[in-house]
Amino acid sequence: MWKFIGKRILLMIPIIIGVSLLVFTILYFTPGSPGEILAGANPQKEVVDQINHELGFDRPYHVRFFEFLKGVVQLDFGDSYTSRQPVIGEILSRFPRTLTLAFCSMIVTAILGISIGILSAVKQYSFIDYASTVVSMFFSSMPSFWIGMMLLLLIAMNNPWFPINGVKTWRGYILPVIAISLCNAAPLMRLTRSTMLETIRSDYVRTAKAKGALEKRVIWKHAFKNALLPVVTNIGNNFRALLGGSVITETVFVIPGVGSYVVEAIRNKNVPSVMGATLFLSVTFLVVILAVDVLYAYIDPRIKAKYTK
Amino acid sequence: MAKHKVKATAGGGQSQTKEIIRRFKKNRSAMVGLAVFLIICLIAIFADVITPYSNAIDQIKGARLEAPSSEHWFGTDHLARDMFARVIHGSRYSVVFALVVSACALVISVVLGGVAGYYGGWVDNLIMRILDIFMCIPGDLLALCIVAAFGSSLPNLLVALIIGRVPATVRIVRATILGISSADYIEAAQCHGAKDARIIAKYIIPNAMGPIIVDATVNASRIIISVASLSFLGLGIQAPAPEWGNLLASAREYMRTCPWLVYLPGLALVITSLSINMVGDGLRDALDPKIRD
Numbered sequence: 001m002w003k004f005i006g007k008r009i010l011l012m013i014p015i016i017i018g019v020s021l022l023v024f025t026i027l028y029f030t031p032g033s034p035g036e037i038l039a040g041a042n043p044q045k046e047v048v049d050q051i052n053h054e055l056g057f058d059r060p061y062h063v064r065f066f067e068f069l070k071g072v073v074q075l076d077f078g079d080s081y082t083s084r085q086p087v088i089g090e091i092l093s094r095f096p097r098t099l100t101l102a103f104c105s106m107i108v109t110a111i112l113g114i115s116i117g118i119l120s121a122v123k124q125y126s127f128i129d130y131a132s133t134v135v136s137m138f139f140s141s142m143p144s145f146w147i148g149m150m151l152l153l154l155i156a157m158n159n160p161w162f163p164i165n166g167v168k169t170w171r172g173y174i175l176p177v178i179a180i181s182l183c184n185a186a187p188l189m190r191l192t193r194s195t196m197l198e199t200i201r202s203d204y205v206r207t208a209k210a211k212g213a214l215e216k217r218v219i220w221k222h223a224f225k226n227a228l229l230p231v232v233t234n235i236g237n238n239f240r241a242l243l244g245g246s247v248i249t250e251t252v253f254v255i256p257g258v259g260s261y262v263v264e265a266i267r268n269k270n271v272p273s274v275m276g277a278t279l280f281l282s283v284t285f286l287v288v289i290l291a292v293d294v295l296y297a298y299i300d301p302r303i304k305a306k307y308t309k
Numbered sequence: 310m311a312k313h314k315v316k317a318t319a320g321g322g323q324s325q326t327k328e329i330i331r332r333f334k335k336n337r338s339a340m341v342g343l344a345v346f347l348i349i350c351l352i353a354i355f356a357d358v359i360t361p362y363s364n365a366i367d368q369i370k371g372a373r374l375e376a377p378s379s380e381h382w383f384g385t386d387h388l389a390r391d392m393f394a395r396v397i398h399g400s401r402y403s404v405v406f407a408l409v410v411s412a413c414a415l416v417i418s419v420v421l422g423g424v425a426g427y428y429g430g431w432v433d434n435l436i437m438r439i440l441d442i443f444m445c446i447p448g449d450l451l452a453l454c455i456v457a458a459f460g461s462s463l464p465n466l467l468v469a470l471i472i473g474r475v476p477a478t479v480r481i482v483r484a485t486i487l488g489i490s491s492a493d494y495i496e497a498a499q500c501h502g503a504k505d506a507r508i509i510a511k512y513i514i515p516n517a518m519g520p521i522i523v524d525a526t527v528n529a530s531r532i533i534i535s536v537a538s539l540s541f542l543g544l545g546i547q548a549p550a551p552e553w554g555n556l557l558a559s560a561r562e563y564m565r566t567c568p569w570l571v572y573l574p575g576l577a578l579v580i581t582s583l584s585i586n587m588v589g590d591g592l593r594d595a596l597d598p599k600i601r602d
Contacts, residue, residue: 244448
């Protein structure tokens with residue numbers, strides 16, 4: 001098992017280099033130079049050139065890329081153009097909020113999506129099944145930022161218990177988590193429903209029923225465990241959407257997390273911050289995917305056998 | 310995927326297409342979705358006939374932040390512009406983006422996924438590893454980076470959204486084609502000495518089209534949300550263009566006093582995306598009736 005985890009971590013290295021190359025190349029084309037941003041209004045050309053030279057901005061593409069990569073290895077993404085502080089420090093101080101938001105949303109999404117999905121599969125064609133299918137269809141068509149605005153409008157503005165912005169107390173997380181979870185739970189519910197329906201119709205479930213096993217036992221012991229695999233994959237992949245979605249939800253609820261940091265940095269053409277934060281979120285996602293793969297082994301002994309071989 | 314294989318071996322041909330259309334027509338929610346989407350397309354095409362574009366841009370003197378009335382059906386915004394005209398003209402952006410981006414992403418993905426799935430080996434490895442890198446960057450963040458670097462002009466936005474959609478679609482295309490190319494009838498065609506190009510055009514693409522088209526519809530509804538999200542962040546379609554995300558972004562400050570500024574563009578967005586999702590769902594059921602019963 002450890003060998004497998006070690007192998008997977010080694011495999012992450014080329015992907016991280018690839019992501020660095022991709023992000024660096026895209027942002028390489030950003031018009032303007034750091035000198036123009038840092039030198040203030042109406043800068044002299046000499047001052048601009050001076051700053052660019054100091055930051056190494058006038059060197060060729062490949063030199064700058066390797067310099068950036070060297071920094072990434074040492075967890076140094078350079079200094080932010082606007083605050084002149086190290087980017088990594090700014091990201092780390094904001095990351096706990098983004099992680100809390102994404103993690104809570106993931107849990108709420110999983111609980112909502114899986115439980116309603118199983119319920120509507122078990123009671124197929126019942127009122128609950130139809131109602132949850134229709135409701136999930138609605139929510140999967142809604143942009144999370146609009147749900148966020150509606151929650152603010154309908155709940156937070158009439159109810160001082162919910163803060164309108166910021167996350168100074170834990171209460172500030174409730175509405176953003178609901179906004180993200182409703183969007184993500186809808187597709188998860190549909191997936192759980194269809195995989196459960198497929199599993200319920202499989203031969204071994206019929207055998208279990210024929211044996212006279214209790215309905216409850218058949219659902220939880222036989223069907224659920226086998227239907228869980230694609231659902232766990234989806235939750236893992238959802239984390240990517242959660243991290244990306246945090247960009248917009250953090251803006252709606254004015255949460256100072258990594259997402260709103262990126263948006264602000266993009267508006268200011270603050271290239272090192274955009275690069276650093278994008279890379280940071282991508283690596284976070286890779287770690288989550290690794291965790292999901294390890295989790296597989298615990299759910300499915302067949303996969304574990306493959307790993308330990 | 311296993312199911313599609315079963316469907317594929319059952320054979321393509323005219324009768325099956327007819328059968329799929331018949332099943333789709335029987336699905337009431339899919340037909341409603343299709344009708345609503347067509348109406349939205351008509352609104353987008355004839356937006357200028359319904360109300361001239363100048364109404365969406367020009368300011369009306371002394372009519373700032375007015376509630377919906379018989380004169381201004383959807384009220385007016387903070388710059389005294391008629392919201393009805395703005396919402397109507399906003400449909401153009403969403404419909405055009407949804408159709409253009411999902412069509413382009415579809416074509417690129419079919420080529421890349423087809424090559425990867427059919428040929429396998431190092432070509433497959435190369436394409437998929439490169440896409441793995443794209444898949445690592447969360448959600449719309451890649452599109453945001455592209456817009457940040459190249460500016461948020463219309464073509465750049467289109468390219469950014471297409472790049473954002475392609476990796477996931479290629480995976481689906483590849484998985485579908487992988488399933489089909491190991492089918493017996495492909496081997497039979499190869500034994501007959503059919504050329505690769507003929508096998509791909511004649512046997513693989515027609516059989517793979519089902520799941521790929523379903524994915525394209527799902528993509529279309531996501532793209533509508535993505536465009537609105539980017540504009541909401543101020544990095545998509547630039548103001549004063551009446552894009553729905555833009556309308557919602559400028560409504561944020563006046564949410565408390567003028568809630569209609571939030572409700573109406575949002576509802577337009579939800580109805581459009583919902584109608585496409587309903588069509589996609591109907592298509593999925595029509596192509597794969599096993600899920601239903």
